[in-house]
Amino acid sequence: MKISRKYFRTLGVASVAGAMSLTMVTASGASSGTLAKGAPVKIGISLSLSGDFSADGQAFQQGYKLWANDVNKAGGLLGHKVTLDIKSDASSPTQVVTNYQTLISSDHVNLTFGPFSSLLTLPAAKAVSRYGYAMVEGAGGAPSVFQASLHNVFDVALPVANSLVPFANWVSSLPKAKRPTTVAYVTSNDPFTQPQIPVAQAIMAKAGIKAVYNKVFPSEVTDFTPIADAVAAAKPQVVILGSTDVPTVSAFMQAFEQSGFSPKVFIATAGPDQGATFIKAVGAANADGVMVPNSWYGLAANPQSKKMVAEYIKQYGGTPAGVNADVAEAYAVGQVVAQAVKATGGFDNAKIIKYLHSGVSIPTVLGGAQFNSLGENPKMTAYTFQWQGTKGNRFVQVNPLGDPNTVKIVYPKPVWGK
């Protein structure tokens, strides 16, 4: 009886292992690099089309679709028409794993593109790496994504830890008489926001700018008023808000205004880059002087970017300044993969990974993408943008100083609504 049980247990384990191996082999086979003539190339993507990141997820979807349309208009990838297989993960780090497993093992996609946010990119990249697939992404720049030492992940955007560097350098470089003396750091405990704060803090502390408030809040917080009131009570001249979305920034701005508190400088790590969505939430007059770090904006001089923005406006309407940076990040993912496919002459993920690790620089709408051994794109320039004007706001580049496209920064920030 004992022998029989052991035998069946061994047989069961072997069967499961065999089935798993078969699935992996089958999945890998789908990405072996060759496609039948006329067969479309399937790209699997999980996006947050509902839940907390839904606004960003939808913008990423627009970017991916815009890229796929352009590629197909130009004859496809190596002559194969591109089809996007997009599944919604409801902003869930668990669902995103299920989605990529399904995309690879059931839908047999040839390539995968990344989801939105560092929070989801890390589990997604881990899942995809098990199948040997490359994951080029545009919204997973947190150190935690690269610290996992995954060989298959490549972020086309700026590594997030450096995002606030030009801003912090600018504040620190102000003449002593004009330089702020106090700062508040208040951030969500998100892998995208938290790594940005210590880097900025180190630079500003060296310039003698004293932190009068420095606290982290959980990402699930929905009522920001008491936190914003506590920041206001500390009366800092600079507020650096580690935010991931528009609602957070809008809630802080509203609470600050209600408290009669208007800092000289206000920068949020994400939210103000959301174009029309941000203006709609906070009101045009309040946006004046608000800053955000990013690696792209709709009025960027890059010819590829201008072309993409024109296509975007033709398809979705709006103005260049209102185009979400997520759109460009998604589009750049497609451009990088397209170049890798072209260079390797097929859809073999192993070859694509090797090619992207070769140090090659690929031009994209964001600028050049060149990956280090971790998959970061450290040469990407960090910019700071600012909303200027109270009506028909302009979203302009104000940093780095010395860049030909940089315009004069509005400092101090006008009082809310004035």
Next chain:
Amino acid sequence: MNSTALLSAAKDGLLTGSVYALMATGLTLIFGVMDIINVAQGILVILGAYLSYALQVHWHIDLFVGLLITIPAMFVVGIVIERLFVGRLKGPEKTAMSILVTYAVSLLIEGALNMIFSVNDVQLQGWYVNRSFAIGSIHFGYIYVAGFVLAVGLLSSLYYMLYRTRFGVSVRASLADQTSAALVGIDVKRVSTICFGIGVAVTAAGGMIYGATNSFNASTSYDLISRLLTIIVLGGMGSLGGAMIAGVGMVFIGDMVGVIWSPVWSSMSYFIVLAVVLLFRPQGLFGKQAVRVA
């Protein structure tokens, strides 16, 4: 930490908590009368906010004036949901099934809202939304004070209806024992339908205040419903007074802890209080033991 920060947190807790209390009261009223756990309450709050948004953007109707339209509209929405879905639930599994049914309703409404309004966040605007007045060093946002007054006014009206009207007697009788209520001639079915309508109608006011103090989209409802459910569990399922006290208490405790220690502990502190209360009073602060005879 200074005294201004502490007093501001206390003020925030009281003012914001009252709006949560209003939203949670609708939820607990529905449970108390019908044994229905309406997990669609969160999305109904957001629907109420979107109704105010639509009236404001398309017809330039002030948020508070718009309540004259949105409250009756949400009452009708409640009646329709009760007639089409919730009222059909019968038998011993009714309460458990109600979670699934109202979740399905919630998904339907969320999908419709995403299609109509997109997933981009919006916020209700008005001249009073960002303005405030000061008493000493403490600033009071007009919208928060108005929300507090509105919540107190509506909750008082609800109490008046329950304790000073004939219909209120029917509701309280149904709350206590549906079989006995039916035996003395109360139309329990009708009372249930109207209570569901009232429970949903209050979301119009709660949603308007929520939408004027926070950006929102349809998925905001998930955060809301988790908060509302924990409020009525702490207050005691079916207890109106419990929902009010727990609503204010929850936000107050969280805000104070956030200022005194760290915002990281805000939510945690509330759940610690909830766990301790449930340890000694599993029925919640003001809930009754399971004595209901269906």
